[in-house]
Amino acid sequence: MEYSDWELVREIKAGNEEAMETLVRRWYPQVFGYVYKIIGREDDSYDVTQEVFLSVIKNIGSYLPLKRFDAWLFTIAHNKCMDYFKANRACVTTDVGVAEICDVSIPFEGRIVDSVVMDGVLSRLTPHQRETVILHYIEGHTAKEIARVTNTPLPTVKSRISASRKILKKLLEDVRYE
Helix, strand or coil: CCHHHHHHHHHHHHHHHHHHHHHHHHHHHHHHHHHHHHHHHHHHHHHHHHHHHHHHHHHHHHCCCCCCCCHHHHHHHHHHHHHHHHHCCCCCCCCCCCCCCCCCCCCHHHHHHHHCCCHHHCCCCCHHHHHHHHHHHHHCCHHHHHHHHHHHHHHHHHHHHHHHHHHHHHHHHHHHHE
């Protein structure tokens, strides 16, 4: 039987350790993927992902079902990524090359979803823009949800989406013509 996130949280609050293991197994790949795309360094991403789940365990009592569990979880992941950048005081970029995106028959948004994993393109964005692109185009969050998760004003999020879209469009067009 498949339990919902809320049912697992309820079981965790009741002291069921197996429920915590199930919740971690369910969400670990998505959280690690998100953290890796933001930070760009595999070893550090494992460490930050571990910190995310330790924080979840520590703060599970404060989770209320009024908020979607994934929004609560990714808020924690966002905060841990920002803590990482503060601690390292450097803009970390990745070193995976840019793949070709030549099929212009696919709408721009489709190319973004297919190509955003290209760290070479993402590395040209600021960490905040990169995070916004990942949350919006990959995770499918609305601007309002991103504002809530990142504790950023909605107009700022919309501006980041717009600016990132323009930058990515230009980068993807450059790749197409190379």
